[in-house]
Amino acid sequence: MKGGGVRPILPIRLLAGAAVCVFLGATLVSCGGPSEEERLIDRFKAMADLAEDEDAAGIMDVLSDDYGDFEGRDKAATEDMIRGYFESYRGIVLHVLGARVSDLRDDEAALEADVTFSSGAVEALRRLVKLAGQYYRIEVRWVKQGGVWLAAYAEWREVGLDDLLSESRDKLRNIL
DSSP states (O other), rough: OOGGGGSSSSOHHHHHHHHHHHHHHHHHHHHOOSHHHHHHHHHHHHHHHHHHHHOOHHHHEEEEEEEEEEEOOOHHHHHHHHHHHHHHHEEEEEEEEEEEEOOSSSSEEEEEEEEEEEEEHHHHHHHHOOOOOOOEEEEEEEEEEEEEEEEEEEEEEEEGGGGGGHHHHHHHHHHH
């Protein structure tokens, strides 16, 4: 070597890059990523997106094998119902207005959400006539299986504007 200096074992750039990676990794771990509540709400919103895409198979992937609803439908009957909706309504639009998670445990949780449902022509007129479609309160019981949240039970009912969650009314103002 020229100058009799000792050549470093690892180039400085590699060491600096490794230091940055360690710092970023530690920062991400300390921030913790999304909370379980946020994960559940995101999972629910993803289901709404699947419905808008008319993706029955995708929705079925989010339901547990022993899923049931308030009218006694199992997973297979629910799939038939969903496919029937897709055949009856074109251009389904769902807006998740507000959502709350409760009874959160390691492997179980409950979520209630307000959703507007509209389709095709109604959605096109929504802003002109300040019509949001129909409002529904959906309650879902979730179970965590293999680290993934799956819907195990659901019930829903139509609600009026005055019955919406407070955060739902705020979001509805933005939609209209």
